[in-house]
Amino acid sequence: MSYKEAKEKYAAYGVDAEAAMERLQAVPISLHCWQGDDVRGFDTDPSKPLTGGIQTTGSYPGRARTPGELMADIDQVLRLIPGTPKLNLHASYAVFNEENGGWVDRDKLEPKHFKPWVDFCRARGLGCDFNPTFFSHPKCDPLTLASPNEETRRFWVDHGRACIRISQYLAQELGDSCTMNIWTGDGFKDIPADRMGPRMRYRQSIDEILSEPYDFRLVKPCVESKVFGIGVEAYTVGSAEFALSYAAMNKERCIPLLDNGHYHPTEVVSDKIPALLAFFPEIALHVTRPIRWDSDHVVLFDDETREIAREIVRCGGLDGRVHIALDYFDASINRLSAWVTGYRNTQKTLLFALLQPNGAWKELQDQGRFTELMVAQEEIKTLPFGDVWEEYCRRCGKPADGQWMGQVQAYEQAVLEERV
Ligand code: RNT
Ligand code: ZN
Numbered sequence: 560m561s562y563k564e565a566k567e568k569y570a571a572y573g574v575d576a577e578a579a580m581e582r583l584q585a586v587p588i589s590l591h592c593w594q595g596d597d598v599r600g601f602d603t604d605p606s607k608p609l610t611g612g613i614q615t616t617g618s619y620p621g622r623a624r625t626p627g628e629l630m631a632d633i634d635q636v637l638r639l640i641p642g643t644p645k646l647n648l649h650a651s652y653a654v655f656n657e658e659n660g661g662w663v664d665r666d667k668l669e670p671k672h673f674k675p676w677v678d679f680c681r682a683r684g685l686g687c688d689f690n691p692t693f694f695s696h697p698k699c700d701p702l703t704l705a706s707p708n709e710e711t712r713r714f715w716v717d718h719g720r721a722c723i724r725i726s727q728y729l730a731q732e733l734g735d736s737c738t739m740n741i742w743t744g745d746g747f748k749d750i751p752a753d754r755m756g757p758r759m760r761y762r763q764s765i766d767e768i769l770s771e772p773y774d775f776r777l778v779k780p781c782v783e784s785k786v787f788g789i790g791v792e793a794y795t796v797g798s799a800e801f802a803l804s805y806a807a808m809n810k811e812r813c814i815p816l817l818d819n820g821h822y823h824p825t826e827v828v829s830d831k832i833p834a835l836l837a838f839f840p841e842i843a844l845h846v847t848r849p850i851r852w853d854s855d856h857v858v859l860f861d862d863e864t865r866e867i868a869r870e871i872v873r874c875g876g877l878d879g880r881v882h883i884a885l886d887y888f889d890a891s892i893n894r895l896s897a898w899v900t901g902y903r904n905t906q907k908t909l910l911f912a913l914l915q916p917n918g919a920w921k922e923l924q925d926q927g928r929f930t931e932l933m934v935a936q937e938e939i940k941t942l943p944f945g946d947v948w949e950e951y952c953r954r955c956g957k958p959a960d961g962q963w964m965g966q967v968q969a970y971e972q973a974v975l976e977e978r979v
Contacts, residue, residue, distance in 0.1 A: 565946035579913035580951045589647040589688045589884035594898045595623040595632045597890045600651025611694025611744025612788015617891025621975025626654045639963040640902045641955030651692040666717035670728035677732045686735030691722035693743040704764035705745040705757035705796040719768030730777035742783035746791030757796045781816035781843045818845035820853035829866035845886035855887040858901035868908035
């Protein structure tokens with residue numbers, strides 16, 4: 560079926576497909592650099608295991624090992640994704656070269672270590688988000704911001720403050736806001752004797768990081784919670800209540816971040832979005848796909864991702880209230896296809912959500928017409944969505960479904976297979 564017919568079918572349900580596509584095209588979605596190298600970064604020994612309770616599994620060939628390789632991979636991904644991507648960097652992706660004096664530890668990072676990334680983003684018209692890296696480093700004892708060892712805690716606070724300065728630099732250079740997400744894997748494998756102490760230290764550490772001056776319109780520090788991680792099963796310092804309370808008490812200088820892999824399995828982030836937007840002007844999201852735990856599988860066009868997208872759209876999240884970022888890492892399949900699939904699926908769910916008569920449905924609900932509401936919600940699922948998606952990709956100048964996998968395979972042969 561052609562787009563023209565699809566458009567008419569949607570119009571019959573009171574949906575303007577043109578407006579939906581136009582709206583989606585301008586929505587920034589942050590592309591996580593860490594899918595390309597299994598969250599290794601460039602500042603520590605790549606043979607050491609990841610720490611902080613996160614894990615990648617799989618050993619598909621072609622992991623990016625240098626900034627140049629990662630940039631080349633991201634470039635290839637950018638050719639295949641419609642919409643308005645932003646880059647999402649971790650501090651561990653600092654670029655050390657002769658020009659900037661070579662390697663420094665994380666507490667000494669400066670904006671100059673990210674200049675190559677600024678050049679990369681500027682040349683491609685991308686904004687950039689940022690994350691301090693509180694894991695996979697010898698200074699994790701294993702705690703970081705919650706450590707009882709003052710020297711360790713200080714090191715990580717200094718790292719956080721350096722990251723605020725870098726975030727401010729990224730935002731100013733690129734003329735786009737920078738969300739800077741604070742997440743630590745601090746926690747314990749087994750039943751702790753003191754749950755409050757680490758949380759008080761974590762709280763003080765975030766206070767100290769946020770005492771670094773920044774313009775809150777440009778830099779959006781976030782606090783991300785988590786329920787548990789591998790090796791820290793019994794207790795997480797930055798629990799949901801901790802992170803949310805911190806953000807609520809510090810609304811003038813930070814925002815909460817919800818990662819949909821970080822809750823008990825029957826909890827859904829889709830429902831949390833409107834709850835938080837009833838209180839917070841802005842929130843941030845990490846979109847991922849947990850299977851039984853925070854497994855960080857590639858994002859699919861599945862029920863919960865669609866529900867998350869529907870809440871973002873219905874709650875006015877596309878008007879800058881919800882900062883959307885991807886956060887998954889699969890090392891068992893072609894990493895570019897993982898990036899592209901998750902990114903395109905996130906866009907698809909948003910387009911799907913924009914192609915619904917949200918106003919009319921709200922009225923049905925308010926009038927108690929639940930029979931009609933259910934029928935309408937079911938019928939919309941089988942409208943010719945694929946035709947609108949294809950038209951959207953065409954307008955963005957990006958390949959339609961069925962047209963991009965060959966390019967990834969060619970890149971794998973020409974570039975990834977050479978990385979041995
Ligand atoms: C880990 C958190 C965190 C990381 C990234 C790399 O469970 O989700 O956001 O995935 O910072
Ligand atoms: Zn996350």
